[in-house]
Amino acid sequence: xxxxxxxxxxxxxxxxxxxxxxxxxxxxxxxxxxxxxxxxxxxxxxxxxxxxxxxxxxxxxxxxxxxxxxxxxxxxxxxxxxxxxxxxxxxxxxxxxxxxxxxxxxxxxxxxxxxxxxx
Numbered sequence: 001x002x003x004x005x006x007x008x009x010x011x012x013x014x015x016x017x018x019x020x021x022x023x024x025x026x027x028x029x030x031x032x033x034x035x036x037x038x039x040x041x042x043x044x045x046x047x048x049x050x051x052x053x054x055x056x057x058x059x060x061x062x063x064x065x066x067x068x069x070x071x072x073x074x075x076x077x078x079x080x081x082x083x084x085x086x087x088x089x090x091x092x093x094x095x096x097x098x099x100x101x102x103x104x105x106x107x108x109x110x111x112x113x114x115x116x117x118x119x
Contacts, residue, residue: 015021034040
């Protein structure tokens with residue numbers, strides 16, 4: 001993950017130093033729109049307030065959310081899980097099953113043919 005972050009920050013730094021930086025141009029256009037429009041500014045302020053509040057609550061809620069998800073998953077039984085997956089995926093699951101059967105049959109026949117020919 002660190003390598004990906006390093007690559008991203010290097011790309012960002014290089015892009016912002018270029019005179020034809022696409023990112024710089026977009027941020028500049030957005031800044032001009034913000035300067036011109038009170039509605040955009042108030043929307044940005046509301047977004048910042050919501051995300052700041054969520055970020056502040058995240059450390060406190062993290063453990064509780066993880067425990068809740070873990071407890072919920074532990075309560076699932078296999079039959080219910082399979083039924084729910086079948087209901088939600090539906091027809092695609094049947095295609096997956098049929099394709100898996102056909103492919104594994106073809107591979108089995110190929111292995112058998114090679115075994116028969118090799119002996």
